[in-house]
Amino acid sequence: MGTTALAVFASTLITAPAAQAADVRLKSRTSTQEKDGKIHAVYESYDDHVRPEDVSIRIRKKGGDQILDTVRIADRCAPESDCWDMEFLSEPVTLPEMGVYTMDVVVREGQADELVHRDNGELTYGLAPRLTVTSDRQWISYDNHLITVSGTLVAKDPNTHEVKPFAGAGLYHRATPGGGGWLWTNDEGRFTDTLHFFEDSTDTRHEYSFRSERETLTLPFRKQELKLKVDAPLGTVNAPYGSEVPMRGKLTRIADDGTEKPVLRHGITIGGKNILPTRKDGTFSGRYTVKQAGTVKIAPSEWGWFNTTAHSFEVAKAPRTSKFTSLKASADKDRKVTFTGKLGVTEGSYPAGTTALVAMEHSTDNKTWSNVGTFTAKYGATFTQSPAKKASTSSYWRLRHTGADLSSTSFKLGRKTTQLVDDDLTPEGVRKGKTLTAKGSLIQKSGSSWKSFSGQTVRIYFKASTKGATWKKLGTTKTLSNGTFSKKFTAQQDGTWQIRYVDTPSTHYADYGREDYIDVR
Incomplete structure (x- = not known):
């Protein structure tokens, strides 16, 4: 609700009959201030037609109705002045014991147009509070992304001047950069706070405050170094166009304690495209499809917790040399089609373990082909493969090296039904x-x-x-x-x-x- 609307609302409530005070929600706020060894309520004026001399403050235990003390505003605002956005101190507050109490703001107490705003603010009845804050980690890192903050709040009892834990007190936590929030002390005056950090976090300043007391934690952000070991491929790769060469390696990090540890579930990019996830022990494996000559970069995906590292290998210019050899196809009496043969090269070489994706294709006219299954063929090794599709009376079948777009001769297969x-x-x-x-x-x-x-x-x-x-x-x-x-x-x-x-x-x-x-x- 806007300022004007609240002013009109308060003006309307002033005409309420004297028989009962009107409960309202005022914009004015109350808080606590210590001055000259005494506790005072602070009244911040934000309501039209309400002057500090019209205000008294009742103090109660939280959740209770018994009024323990009533104080008026001691400070004054000049009659001809606008009191908006000004702070006024009350008379000293006297209560039976140290603690946190609730305050009601009463406007024109005992008059026909009396207004009451219950639970307008908290009064923290304790002198010379002392706040201490510590954290279980001194910096933010991959190993320290959850940090526990612990603290204590004590104060002097205004009646006995004995230093005691300040129970039930609200502390405000503010992070820079970031947001903020409230924390409350327990019966021993203690509190804990868990801070969650992410890869895009930066050096962070955390401030905890109670009244004029402030404690600050500054947590620097530390990136860890990565170590990338590539076992294959190494040096220059000479392989047929469209073939898939094996790739293996391991990714580790230098932990905060100086030891080398595996990095799990981290993506490894190959040539800026393929992504291989690392396993629990940091190892990764996969295949790189040879498409062109040049330098191929292997690198961990960028992640804010770590400094980057990279490895590269060279791909030699390779002719399109793949071929199918000793290839046969047959259809048995139960309509099962079977291909046998090898995938090899007409010239050049390839690293051990090089493979290619091969498609099994079917056609009714030897012109239009459809894929009916795929398998991975290892160069130089005999394969035996069958598609799920069954043979008909008469149709055509062939293999196609998908990476190199190389097709075998076609086979016309079929028997009488x-x-x-x-x-x-x-x-x-x-x-x-x-x-x-x-x-x-x-x-x-x-x-x-x-x-x-x-x-x-x-x-x-x-x-x-x-x-x-x-x-x-x-x-x-x-x-x-x-x-x-x-x-x-x-x-x-x-x-x-x-x-x-x-x-x-x-x-x-x-x-x-x-x-x-x-x-x-």
């Missing part, structure tokens, strides 16, 4: 010892039509319904000229049956029939 149809075990319910018949047909796709597939071996499997049972092959049969087959068995126990075509030529895919449960009575 087969299908078990009308596969069944009959009868569905049968008595033990009676005959069961496994039957059905096997067909193969030829172009857009399906034809019978004769002369093929079909297997019949059974899995008992008992716990832990596994599939067992019970017999085989051959398909006739029309592709049909049948095989008789003696019913022994409940279980599940399945007919499978897995003995395929290299030109055809396998097929698995449905699982058929038979209840044996």
